[in-house]
Amino acid sequence: MTPQAALLDDLATLLGKGGLLTEADDMERYRVDWPGHHGAEPLAVARPSTTRQVANVVGYCHRHDIPLVPQGGHSGLVGGALPDADHPELVVSLERMAAIRHVDPINFTMSVDGGCILQSVKDAAEAADCDFPLSLGAQGSCQIGGNVSTNAGGLNVLRYGMMRQLVLGLEVVLPDGRIYNGMKALHKNNTGYDLKQLFIGAEGTLGIVTGAVLKLFPRPQVSRTALLACPNVDAVLELYALARRSCCDLLTAFELVPRTCLELAMEAAPDLRDPLDAPAPVYVLMEVAASGPLDLDAMIETLFERGFEAGALTDGVLAASETQARNLWHIREAMLEGQRNRGEHLRTDVSIPISSLSAFHQRASEEIQSLCPQATIIAYGHIGDGNLHFNILPPPGLGADERSTLLHELEERLFEIVDDFDGSISAEHGIGRFKQSAFMEMLSEPEYDIMRGLKHLLDPRGLMSPGRILPRPAE
Numbered sequence: 254m255t256p257q258a259a260l261l262d263d264l265a266t267l268l269g270k271g272g273l274l275t276e277a278d279d280m281e282r283y284r285v286d287w288p289g290h291h292g293a294e295p296l297a298v299a300r301p302s303t304t305r306q307v308a309n310v311v312g313y314c315h316r317h318d319i320p321l322v323p324q325g326g327h328s329g330l331v332g333g334a335l336p337d338a339d340h341p342e343l344v345v346s347l348e349r350m351a352a353i354r355h356v357d358p359i360n361f362t363m364s365v366d367g368g369c370i371l372q373s374v375k376d377a378a379e380a381a382d383c384d385f386p387l388s389l390g391a392q393g394s395c396q397i398g399g400n401v402s403t404n405a406g407g408l409n410v411l412r413y414g415m416m417r418q419l420v421l422g423l424e425v426v427l428p429d430g431r432i433y434n435g436m437k438a439l440h441k442n443n444t445g446y447d448l449k450q451l452f453i454g455a456e457g458t459l460g461i462v463t464g465a466v467l468k469l470f471p472r473p474q475v476s477r478t479a480l481l482a483c484p485n486v487d488a489v490l491e492l493y494a495l496a497r498r499s500c501c502d503l504l505t506a507f508e509l510v511p512r513t514c515l516e517l518a519m520e521a522a523p524d525l526r527d528p529l530d531a532p533a534p535v536y537v538l539m540e541v542a543a544s545g546p547l548d549l550d551a552m553i554e555t556l557f558e559r560g561f562e563a564g565a566l567t568d569g570v571l572a573a574s575e576t577q578a579r580n581l582w583h584i585r586e587a588m589l590e591g592q593r594n595r596g597e598h599l600r601t602d603v604s605i606p607i608s609s610l611s612a613f614h615q616r617a618s619e620e621i622q623s624l625c626p627q628a629t630i631i632a633y634g635h636i637g638d639g640n641l642h643f644n645i646l647p648p649p650g651l652g653a654d655e656r657s658t659l660l661h662e663l664e665e666r667l668f669e670i671v672d673d674f675d676g677s678i679s680a681e682h683g684i685g686r687f688k689q690s691a692f693m694e695m696l697s698e699p700e701y702d703i704m705r706g707l708k709h710l711l712d713p714r715g716l717m718s719p720g721r722i723l724p725r726p727a728e
């Protein structure tokens with residue numbers, strides 16, 4: 254038996270029937286992510302069904318120097334979960350660990366497996382008359398372990414915070430195979446360093462998240478969704494400040510949707526209709542929700558009045574039913590599909606202090622257009638969190654190399670502007686592999702030393718998701 258065959262044999266024994274995939278055809282779907290990027294063929298795909306099995310596999314890899322990469326629902330956008338080409342890796346997929354362990358509607362908590370699909374978590378919360386507020390386009394496929402590891406944000410950060418604010422406890426298999434059990438359902442716990450925070454947003458580089466205790470909220474009983482037309486981004490920000498003040502802290506989402514995005518959405522979903530009579534340069538898709546019987550219509554009407562008076566608003570529609578609200582939110586989902594249909598493009602995820610967003614938007618748009626007048630800028634996003642997806646569609650007809658060089662050049666310029674505004678090159682998607690060189694350029698020496706030190710402390714052999722966030726030490 255070759256050493257590799259012996260190794261696969263050992264792993265198959267550790268994982269039991271159906272726990273290890275080794276055939277190329279079976280492994281194909283673990284090499285592709287949502288945007289369509291392809292990773293290399295992995296050494297094998299491990300599909301553990303218990304935390305103990307994850308620990309056994311990781312411990313085995315630690316003893317035999319086998320690099321590995323955890324995988325959730327493949328919806329990450331920075332290539333972190335894709336198997337590496339230069340150093341064959343074992344993919345550890347959590348797809349068979351998808352149980353809701355316990356829902357506690359009095360403590361407002363839920364304990365789940367790391368492989369639980371976000372939508373199942375939301376459904377289980379709703380069944381207990383609670384709400385788990387993390388909401389994003391990939392919620393039908395992304396897993397809690399992936400959400401934790403990318404510190405996912407989404408549509409409701411404005412009111413509920415990012416994943417970091419929604420996790421009370423974690424269970425993590427460490428790179429040497431030991432299990433860190435921090436599954437306490439405590440709302441307050443000030444005992445020493447808050448270890449769980451280390452693993453949130455670590456993109457699988459410090460361990461595999463096998464369980465999480467999540468914070469729940471009362472289920473919203475009433476909500477209102479509106480699409481508002483604005484003359485420009487400045488007006489959107491003025492409206493945002495008005496909405497924060499007029500809506501009694503009940504604002505759950507405030508999304509910027511430029512006209513180009515609405516058009517992309519209608520292109521991808523031909524049944525979608527333009528909700529307003531006349532086109533506007535930019536729109537806001539907003540939602541207000543409350544867990545008690547409040548008069549949200551009165552609140553929104555006041556906002557409309559103030560918005561019109563200030564000239565920040567030119568038109569708007571308030572959804573009159575749940576179906577109408579769903580149709581408005583459908584615009585937000587379909588515009589992502591519309592972008593994906595346009596092929597390879599620059600996808601960014603920057604954040605800027607909210608008060609500087611308009612100046613950033615204007616400068617970035619002007620500079621990108623002057624570098625490439627035929628490019629199409631699509632800048633949309635969670636504007637209530639200062640988070641813009643400043644994406645760029647290249648002109649059609651470019652060859653693959655030419656397109657890739659152009660997108661790289663545009664990204665560099667954009668990130669320099671982000672830096673000038675003291676912003677961040679990743680508000681929520683993370684660094685993975687695709688953003689690593691830009692990240693390294695912006696990292697100060699103390700920041701690098703702390704991060705490298707933490708990585709070395711937990712993963713001295715560098716086997717856990719090597720080359721993600723930080724480069725491999727020898728590189």
Ligand SMILES: Cc1cc2nc3c(=O)[nH]c(=O)nc-3n(C[C@H](O)[C@H](O)[C@H](O)COP(=O)(O)OP(=O)(O)OC[C@H]3O[C@@H](n4cnc5c(N)ncnc54)[C@H](O)[C@@H]3O)c2cc1C
Nearest residue numbers: 325326327328329333390396398399405406407457462681
């Ligand atoms: C249509 C769409 C909309 C999106 N919208 C948003 C949005 O609004 N806000 C936002 O923040 N993000 C958004 N995302 C990206 C977001 O990061 C992911 O959807 C999600 O958080 C990743 O979860 P996943 O299970 O798919 O992880 P994967 O893609 O499988 O993995 C992502 C990273 O996490 C690591 N990982 C996965 N599981 C584990 C685990 N159990 N333990 C340790 N590491 C693990 C992987 O190694 C990889 O580095 C969107 C993506 C899509 C496709």
